[in-house]
Amino acid sequence: MQGVASVTRAPFPPAHALTASFRLPCSRRRCSPQTLRFPPLEGYLDEQFHQLEELQDDVSPNFVEEVVTLFFRDSSRLIGTIEQALQKHPQDFHRLRTHVERLKGSSCSIGALKVKSECTLLGEYCDEGNMDRCLRSFQKVKREHAILRQKLEAYFQLLRQVGPTEKASGSGN
Amino acid sequence: MAGIWETYPNALSLKHKLRALVVNDSKFEQVLLVAVLSRVGVETLVADNEKEALEVIQEGVILDLIIMDREMHDLDDGIHATRKLRAMGVTAKIIGISTEDMREAELEFLNAGADEYLTKPVKKEKLMSILEEIDNKI
Numbered sequence: 001m002q003g004v005a006s007v008t009r010a011p012f013p014p015a016h017a018l019t020a021s022f023r024l025p026c027s028r029r030r031c032s033p034q035t036l037r038f039p040p041l042e043g044y045l046d047e048q049f050h051q052l053e054e055l056q057d058d059v060s061p062n063f064v065e066e067v068v069t070l071f072f073r074d075s076s077r078l079i080g081t082i083e084q085a086l087q088k089h090p091q092d093f094h095r096l097r098t099h100v101e102r103l104k105g106s107s108c109s110i111g112a113l114k115v116k117s118e119c120t121l122l123g124e125y126c127d128e129g130n131m132d133r134c135l136r137s138f139q140k141v142k143r144e145h146a147i148l149r150q151k152l153e154a155y156f157q158l159l160r161q162v163g164p165t166e167k168a169s170g171s172g173n
Numbered sequence: 174m175a176g177i178w179e180t181y182p183n184a185l186s187l188k189h190k191l192r193a194l195v196v197n198d199s200k201f202e203q204v205l206l207v208a209v210l211s212r213v214g215v216e217t218l219v220a221d222n223e224k225e226a227l228e229v230i231q232e233g234v235i236l237d238l239i240i241m242d243r244e245m246h247d248l249d250d251g252i253h254a255t256r257k258l259r260a261m262g263v264t265a266k267i268i269g270i271s272t273e274d275m276r277e278a279e280l281e282f283l284n285a286g287a288d289e290y291l292t293k294p295v296k297k298e299k300l301m302s303i304l305e306e307i308d309n310k311i
Contacts, residue, residue, distance in 0.1 A: 048294040055208050063208065070201040101244040102199065105272045108293035109202050 038155050044148055048111030065156050071110045072149055078103040079142060086131075086138060096134070097126040103141070114144040187308045192216045192235065194265075196226045196254060197242040206240055209297045213304060222246060223254035230258065236265040237307050240295075241287065243271035243278070252285045259286035266307055270295055 056063040078099055085096045104119035106112075118141040125133040193215050195206045203219045210217045218234070220226040222245055229236070239258065243251035255267055269282030269290045279290040291299060 051294075051297060052205070055205075055212065060208070067201065067204055067208075070204055074199050074201045098244060098247060101272055105242070105244060105293050106199050106201055108272055109199075109205055109295070111294065 038158065040151050041155060044112070044114055044151060046111040046113045048109065050111070052110065065159075068110070068152055068156070071106060071112075075103055075106050075115075075145060078106070079145060082138060082141075086135060091129075091131055093126045093129050093134075097123055100126060112144075112148055115141065115148060118144050187214055187304060189308055189311045190214065190216065191237040191304060191307060192218070193238040193240065194218045194220060194226060194229055194234075194236050195240045196220045196223070196245075196251065197240070198222055198245040199242070202242065206295070209300055210304075213301065215304065223250055223257065226254055227257060227261070230261055230263055236263070237311075238303070239263070239265050239267045241267055241269050241282075243269060243273070243282065249281070252281055255282065255285040255287050266303065268303065 052064050052067055082096065082099045082103065085092070085099055100119055100123045104116055104123065107116040107119055118137060122134060122137040122141055125137050191214075193210050195203050195210075195217060197203050197206070197219070198221050207217045207219065215238075218229060218236075220229055226239070226241075241251045241255055243249065245251060247253075251269055251271070255269060258265075258267065266289070267287045269279075269285075269287040270293055271278055271282070271290070272293050274292045282290045289303065
């Protein structure tokens with residue numbers, strides 16, 4: 001399709017049609033989200049992350065990790081952009097706010113609770129035009145972002161060590 | 174099929190093949206939305222910005238749904254793009270999405286021509302109900 005910048009197919013294995021032969025991985029039935037079994041993540045991720053886990057299945061077995069990798073790629077770039085924007089004089093708080101909202105949006109979409117909260121505060125300080133508070137708040141955003149990255153890296157490392165979750169036996173379809 | 178409903182309670186069977194466009198400059202958010210939509214068989218295109226979205230339309234692609242992010246390169250990029258698409262005669266359902274949970278933000282999008290406004294994170298249940306509504310109207 002000429003001219004269309006990004007005609008996409010999903011970057012992961014294509015979605016399966018919901019036909020009678022479609023099977024969901026048994027481990028996904030009536031199971032608590034995997035992250036609930038990893039206490040270090042408690043308080044850092046909300047229900048939205050669990051929704052991501054629901055999108056992972058036998059066809060896209062690494063979906064969550066791949067999406068998380070994308071999130072950190074995007075968000076790290078945004079943090080760099082915010083950092084550069086904060087160094088500008090005179091400060092363009094409106095532009096800064098745009099970058100913060102973009103970071104907040106991604107954080108919402110992955111369920112990154114604390115990053116989202118800190119972005120909300122940073123956005124408010126942008127609206128106030130308070131540079132000192134923006135700078136302090138931005139440090140907190142960076143810190144929470146780094147902490148979340150560490151925790152998720154540890155989580156995925158553990159998952160790789162543990163292997164696939166147990167499958168229920170005699171799974172119906 | 175009972176198992177599907179247990180773990181993906183809003184899985185639905187669409188009667189028609191729908192086509193959606195996700196307009197969002199975040200690759201991560203694009204992938205998420207594509208994953209949700211493609212799970213129910215919606216053919217999904219992505220555009221990184223207003224320009225690419227307009228190119229899709231100019232190519233003659235018929236869309237049933239456009240999911241438009243508000244904050245792209247500039248804060249109101251999505252609103253501007255929505256206005257442009259409507260001015261071009263696009264009749265697809267446009268859903269504006271943003272982090273702003275304020276009536277003012279919603280009104281801005283609706284006044285630009287969006288049909289609905291959702292705050293992030295976009296719940297798949299809500300997307301499913303929108304798809305169902307579109308599907309039923311065809």
